[in-house]
Amino acid sequence: xxxxxxxxxxxxxxxxxxxxxxxxxxxxxxxxxxxxxxxxxxxxxxxxxxxxxxxxxxxxxxxxxxxxxxxxxxxxxxxxxxxxxxxxxxxxxxxxxxxxxxxxxxxxxxxxxxxxxxxxxxxxxxxxxxxxxxxxxxxxxxxxxxxxxxxxxxxxxxxxxxxxxxxxxxxxxxxxxxxxxx
Numbered sequence: 654x655x656x657x658x659x660x661x662x663x664x665x666x667x668x669x670x671x672x673x674x675x676x677x678x679x680x681x682x683x684x685x686x687x688x689x690x691x692x693x694x695x696x697x698x699x700x701x702x703x704x705x706x707x708x709x710x711x712x713x714x715x716x717x718x719x720x721x722x723x724x725x726x727x728x729x730x731x732x733x734x735x736x737x738x739x740x741x742x743x744x745x746x747x748x749x750x751x752x753x754x755x756x757x758x759x760x761x762x763x764x765x766x767x768x769x770x771x772x773x774x775x776x777x778x779x780x781x782x783x784x785x786x787x788x789x790x791x792x793x794x795x796x797x798x799x800x801x802x803x804x805x806x807x808x809x810x811x812x813x814x815x816x817x818x819x820x821x822x823x824x825x826x827x828x829x830x831x832x833x834x835x
Contacts (some may be wrong), residue, residue: 664826665800668833669792680767680776680792682799688806689740689757690762690770696806697760706801707743709811726750732816756778774799789834793827 669682688695700716708715708729715729724739726751726766740757741749749759761773776795801811814822 663724664796664823665803667799668829669796669799671788671834673791676779678794679787680780680788682772682795684772684774684799684803685765685769686772686803686806687769689768690764691745692806693762693770693772693802696802698748702805706805707731709813716717730786730798731819739782749802753762754777772799789827789830792830792834796826799822 667684668681669680671764672679688750689728696706696799698718698719698720704716708731715727715734717724717725717727719741720739722739722742726737726739728731728735735752737750737752739748740751741747741759746762747760749757749809751757757775757777759775759777761771761775763771763773774795777790804811820827
């Protein structure tokens with residue numbers, strides 16, 4: 654079974670939050686996943702698996718990840734390709750990538766039991782970008798990616814869709830975040 658993006662999409666109500674510190678602005682998602690942490694780790698570190706949820710419209714070879722500190726990373730998102738370097742890595746529990754614009758994404762996994770784990774995802778921006786409605790496209794996008802990750806780990810897929818339709822597909826999710834942020 655696959656999520657059909659041609660039909661109205663009901664995104665989860667597992668909202669992320671925005672945080673502001675003296676040095677950074679951050680998007681944070683915490684999700685309890687009913688899957689072993691090893692399965693989630695594979696989904697966020699194996700390029701063929703990453704591409705199933707992070708860029709379902711693109712070929713898997715567009716995503717590369719050299720899984721070591723200092724390793725090069727190329728992530729094909731739905732609408733952009735970003736390049737970075739792995740800055741922190743703890744096997745099966747922590748992956749942090751820094752991108753050329755000093756943006757950081759961080760994945761933390763905490764095992765709860767044999768079939769459940771907690772995923773903490775952080776997208777951090779350097780000082781100078783304050784939390785505002787300008788973050789709504791980013792938080793909406795990561796919300797969709799978190800949902801897509803859960804769907805693909807469960808064994809389903811995401812159908813290909815016209816990226817020009819993304820604003821229509823994400824309209825209700827965008828409206829929800831607009832209410833939360835403003």
